[in-house]
Amino acid sequence: MKKQSPADPRKRKGLIIVNTGEGKGKSTAAFGLAMRAAGNKMNVFIMQFMKGQWKAGERKSFEKLDPYVEVIPMGDGFTWDTNNIEQDKATARKAYEIVKEKLLSEKYQMVIFEEINYVLHYQFFPEDEFLELLKNKPEKVHVVCTGRNASEKLIEMADLVTEMKMIKHPFKEQGIPAQKGIEF
Numbered sequence: 001m002k003k004q005s006p007a008d009p010r011k012r013k014g015l016i017i018v019n020t021g022e023g024k025g026k027s028t029a030a031f032g033l034a035m036r037a038a039g040n041k042m043n044v045f046i047m048q049f050m051k052g053q054w055k056a057g058e059r060k061s062f063e064k065l066d067p068y069v070e071v072i073p074m075g076d077g078f079t080w081d082t083n084n085i086e087q088d089k090a091t092a093r094k095a096y097e098i099v100k101e102k103l104l105s106e107k108y109q110m111v112i113f114e115e116i117n118y119v120l121h122y123q124f125f126p127e128d129e130f131l132e133l134l135k136n137k138p139e140k141v142h143v144v145c146t147g148r149n150a151s152e153k154l155i156e157m158a159d160l161v162t163e164m165k166m167i168k169h170p171f172k173e174q175g176i177p178a179q180k181g182i183e184f
Contacts (some may be wrong), residue, residue, distance in 0.1 A: 117147030
């Protein structure tokens with residue numbers, strides 16, 4: 001068995017992290033990273049691509065982490081509920097332009113693209129444009145991408161990929177709807 005060499009403590013870089021899969025916890029894990037980063041006095045920017053209309057509990061918590069965490073909720077809701085796909089595409093593009101500017105500003109040590117995988121899966125804008133942005137991101141900035149259906153290209157580019165696997169879910173098995181403090 002080949003012995004792994006110890007990590008070089010000088011080799012630091014901003015990681016590209018992907019949380020994907022059918023199970024719950026993708027955004028929750030990203031928000032945990034945001035809390036950890038804020039606790040270390042790192043600046044975090046979070047773009048919520050889908051939850052704009054929701055009164056999400058995480059935003060209330062992040063307000064208490066000011067000035068370290070900034071959140072902008074932009075989405076029109078989840079894609080499968082849409083009544084106007086062109087409006088959803090325009091909103092996603094506007095959100096992307098904002099988060100792109102934040103990422104490139106070098107003000108933040110972590111940028112979270114919450115639910116970006118849905119945006120890319122539904123082709124609201126070209127995936128190659130997003131991948132090019134990641135390829136050219138500032139070296140020390142960590143990027144976290146969440147949502148189901150992460151593409152093979154994004155997975156290949158990432159430094160860390162976690163797939164959440166659903167084993168049991170209260171809605172699926174018991175018809176229990178989303179609950180405050182758990183889903184939002």
